[in-house]
Amino acid sequence: MADKDLHLSQPSLDLGVPQWDQSTRRLDLGVPRWNQSTFIGRFKHFLNITDMRLGVCSDKELEDARNLLNKYRLGVEPPGTTEEQLWYAQKLYMSAFHPDSGQKQNVFGRMSFQVPGGMILGGAMLTFYRTMPAVVFWQWVNQSFNALVNYTNRNAASTITNKQIGMAYVTATSSALLVAMGFNSLTKKTPPLVARYVPFVAVAAANCVNIPMMRQQEVLHGITVYNEQGQELGKSKKAANKGIVQVILSRISMTVPGMCGLPIVMERLLRYNWFRRATWSHVYFQTLASGAILILMVPVGCALFPQKASIAVDKLEPDLREEIYNKYGNAIQRVYFNKGL
Template identity: 60%
Template structure:
C-alpha cells in the first residue's frame, strides 16, 4: 500500500478545482460536532503515521479521515487546536445564523447595531484564529483591531441607513448589511494582523527552509484574504435581498412573517456551504512572492536572503497567507 505523503495536499493546489475540493474537505461543517478528544486522537494518529508508527491494521481511509480532522481543527503554523468558533469548519453554521439575522433585521437602529456588533465579534475571532501564527499579536493590537472594525461597520451601516431611508426604496436599504460587512473586512483583517504588516512574516524556500522576512508578503497575503472574505459573503448578501423583496410582495408571504428569518438563515447556509470553500480556493494557501519583487521593494530583506541562500539560487519565496 502506497503511503500518504503529508507534505502534499490531497488535491493539486495549483488549480482552482483542486483547491475547491481541498476546502470542501477542510471546511466540512460536520467536523464541528467532533469532540476535542477525537480531534487529539486524529492528531496523534497523523503524527504516528508520519513516523511510520501507526497501530497495526490502520487503513488508508482512517488516516485520510484523521488528516481531515487535523487540518480542519489545528493551525497549520503552530499545530495548536483552534478555538471552536474560529475554525473554518464553523464558518457555515456560524455565518448562516449571523448573516440571516443581519439581512432580516435591518430596519431599526438597535437591530443594526446589535447584529453588526455580533458579526464583527465573530469576524475578529475568525481572523485571529486563522492568522499567520508565526507573527505575535499583542492584546492592545487585538483590542484596537476589534474596536476599529466594529466602529467602521457601525458607521457604514448607520450612515448608509440614514442616507438611504429618505432617498431610496426598501431594496437598496437591504444592501446596507453587505456594505457594512465589506467595509469592516477591509479594516478588521489588516488591523487584526497588523504585526505582520509592521514586522513582516517569515518566508521560505520551496523546501520549507526559512530564508528571510517580508512585509510585502504579509500585505499580499492579507489582501487576498480580504478579497476572499468579501467574495464569501457577497452572493448571499446580494442575491437574498432581491429574492426577499420579490417574495415579500406576495400576500401569502406577508402572512408568514415569522418564517422570514428562518428562511433567510437556511438560504444563507445553502449559499455559504458552497461559497466558503469557493472563496478560500480563490488563491493558493501556500502563497508565493517573486524574489525579484522582494529585491525591488525590500532590499534589506533581499540582502538577508542572499546571505542565507546565495544570490540567484531561488526565484520565489513561499508563505502561508492565512484564511
C-alpha cells in the same frame, strides 16, 4: 517526543501536492489530499475541512486523529490502518489544528464553523436591517465573530498582544457600525431594495479594517518567507500585504451571493401577499438560504488563492531581495509564505 515536535505544519517543498514516498510507498499526510496548485484541488480541500459536521467532533476524536498521523509519520501506526482512515484523520487534523503552530483552535473560530456561524448572522443581518438598534446590535455581534475567526486563523508566526487584539476589535467593530449607520441613514428615502444592502456594505468595509488590524504585526514587521525547501529566508512586509489583501477578497467573496442575491429574491417574494403576511418566516427563509449558499461559498472563497502563497523575489523589499541574491544568486525566483485564512 513532545507534540510540538510531531505536529504536521512544517513548510513543505511540494506546495500542497500529496506524494507517495517512492521507497516505502507511504503517503505524505503533511500536505492536503488534493493538488493545491489548482482551484479545483483547493476547492475540494476546503470543502473537506469546512464541513460543518466537523464542529461537533469531540476532543478525543481530534486527539486520536493527531496521534494516528504522528504514529504514521514515525512508521508505528496500528496494523491494518487503511488509507481512508489516514485521510479522515488528516481531515480532522486540518479542520481543527492551526497549520503553523499545530495548536488546537477555538471551535467557534475554525473554518468548519463558518457555515453555521455565517448562516445565523447572515440571516439576522439581512432580516433586521430597518431599525438603528437592530443594525448596531447585529453588526457588533458579526464583527465580534469575525475578530475571533481572524485571530484564530492568523499567521501564528507573527505574535500579537492582548492590547493589539483589543484595538483591532474596537477599530473594526466601530468602522462596521459607522458604515452601517451612515449607509442606513442614506437609504431612508431610497427604494427598499437599496436599504437591504446595508449589511453587505458594512461587512465588506469592516473586513477591510478587521483583517489588517488583527494582523498588524505582519503589516509592521513582515511575514516569514521560505524557499521551496521550506528554509526561512527572512521577513517581508510586501508578502504580508499581499496575503492580507487576498484574505480580504476571499472573505468578501464568501458573502457576495448571499448578501447581494438574497435581497433581490426577498423583494420579489414580497410581491406575493401570502409571503408578505407570513413575516415570521422571513428570518427562517433568509437564515436557511444563507446557510445553503455558504456551504458552497466558504470553500470557494478559501480556494480563490493558494494557502501557501508566493511572491517574486524582485517584488520584495530591496534589502531582503539583495540578501537573497547575495546568498543564492538567481537560484531563487519566488518565495513562499502562509497567507492565513
